[in-house]
Amino acid sequence: MDYLEIVGGRKLSGEVTISGAKNASLPIIAATILSDREVILTNLPNVVDIRTLLKLLSMLGGTVKHDNTVAIIDNSSINSTKAVYEIVSQMRASILVLGPLLTRFGECEVSLPGGCAIGQRPIDLHLKALEAMGAKMEIKGGYVRAEAPNGLHGAKIVFDKITVGGTENIVMAAAMAHGTTEIINAAREPEVVQLCEMIADAGIKIDGIATDRITIVGSAGKTLSFKKPIEIIPDRIEAGTYLCAGAITGSKITLDKVNQEHIQATIDKLESMGCSFTINNEKITIHPAKKLAPVNIVTAEYPGFPTDMQAQFMAVAAIADGESLIEERLFENRFMHVSELNRLGTDIWLKGNTAAIHSTDELNAATVMATDLRASSALVLAALVANGTSKVKRIYHLDRGYDNLEGKLSALGADIVRKSE
Numbered sequence: 001m002d003y004l005e006i007v008g009g010r011k012l013s014g015e016v017t018i019s020g021a022k023n024a025s026l027p028i029i030a031a032t033i034l035s036d037r038e039v040i041l042t043n044l045p046n047v048v049d050i051r052t053l054l055k056l057l058s059m060l061g062g063t064v065k066h067d068n069t070v071a072i073i074d075n076s077s078i079n080s081t082k083a084v085y086e087i088v089s090q091m092r093a094s095i096l097v098l099g100p101l102l103t104r105f106g107e108c109e110v111s112l113p114g115g116c117a118i119g120q121r122p123i124d125l126h127l128k129a130l131e132a133m134g135a136k137m138e139i140k141g142g143y144v145r146a147e148a149p150n151g152l153h154g155a156k157i158v159f160d161k162i163t164v165g166g167t168e169n170i171v172m173a174a175a176m177a178h179g180t181t182e183i184i185n186a187a188r189e190p191e192v193v194q195l196c197e198m199i200a201d202a203g204i205k206i207d208g209i210a211t212d213r214i215t216i217v218g219s220a221g222k223t224l225s226f227k228k229p230i231e232i233i234p235d236r237i238e239a240g241t242y243l244c245a246g247a248i249t250g251s252k253i254t255l256d257k258v259n260q261e262h263i264q265a266t267i268d269k270l271e272s273m274g275c276s277f278t279i280n281n282e283k284i285t286i287h288p289a290k291k292l293a294p295v296n297i298v299t300a301e302y303p304g305f306p307t308d309m310q311a312q313f314m315a316v317a318a319i320a321d322g323e324s325l326i327e328e329r330l331f332e333n334r335f336m337h338v339s340e341l342n343r344l345g346t347d348i349w350l351k352g353n354t355a356a357i358h359s360t361d362e363l364n365a366a367t368v369m370a371t372d373l374r375a376s377s378a379l380v381l382a383a384l385v386a387n388g389t390s391k392v393k394r395i396y397h398l399d400r401g402y403d404n405l406e407g408k409l410s411a412l413g414a415d416i417v418r419k420s421e
């Protein structure tokens, strides 16, 4: 199994190019099911989750040509509507094929994703919304079997909770439904926005893009013809992670290909810790703090502070001058990194969904285990400043969502190598 060996204490410098967003690519790949013509996607990140979803499309009968950042997908040949457990259990986001398969083919069977390292993550809101659009649902043998032989119809959907994946599934389902769907309390994440824009560019009338109330007039069963090529937006979480790398190592580094608006919450928090920024179109340079100040964070839906940046900030806060507090409001179990960070010498205490991060003078190298994608990057960040040589194990989590993390960090001057055991 691969692990990362990191010798702490190196300053970073130079420029790093941010890849396309994993969480924008996944719904966009699922949305290609709405078309029976060729779709070209560019700027995909080279990560395992993308390959997993493309594999699922191939298993459904779609034709996929994939080369690092570009995929050419033709879903005219789909001949199965069953998303099997073997794929869905590897990646929960596979549930995103539910809406598009059902709305295009009138039936599908998708494995239930099951538990997850960061919380229960049910899909009840996706199912309830599709039922409101006329789907008949049955859960049997670990699969959701959905039917709508005459197609889905428009409906007014009020999400009890803001859900990114739920909003995406319903936007896709609504795009080919009969009539108008109104989504109230919709997610406004940039990834949802890009999905809506892709569908709107295909001629579907969508109002309220980037707001919490989205209205979609469906094509009444007609497949969509997407504009070519579709370029994936920059990954705001990868960008935030590199900004944290600059902050924790006290280094000036520049990120290229970022959308500053998408990372504003991260910039604001790093500014409150004493870092400053120069922004020039798609480039952003972080100037590190002389002394990192503590920070208080409460995770929230976009445009609030992203839960996907919580673990990385915990690593940075660990070496700040004073106590920081981080409250996790989205997922009930997203603190698995705490005990591993403490093995590197941080002093973090948990009470309910809040972590108190006490200041530590220095971190010391250790062998640690990654527990989920963002937890893994927090461990890497802490290891960059720990005295000695750390090993970060179970990095298959990292490979799911960070494009060439060790290559990009070592190009910035970090002492980091991938090894196998």
Ligand code: EPZ
Pocket (backbone or CB within 6 Å): 023, 024, 026, 093, 119, 120, 121, 122, 123, 124, 125, 126, 127, 161, 162, 163, 164, 165, 166, 191, 307, 308, 330, 331, 332, 373, 374, 401
């Ligand atoms: C997306 O997950 C992201 N994944 C996650 O990224 C991210 O952490 C999350 O949104 C929140 O921003 C992708 O985009 C592929 P949700 P998603 O539905 O869509 C509850 C990463 O590291 N909920 O917005 O699954 C749910 O349990 C990750 O890249 C229900 O109760 O998240 C959670 O508490 C991991 N019922 C909250 O809503 C439902 O039917 C928000 O979840 C659906 C969700």
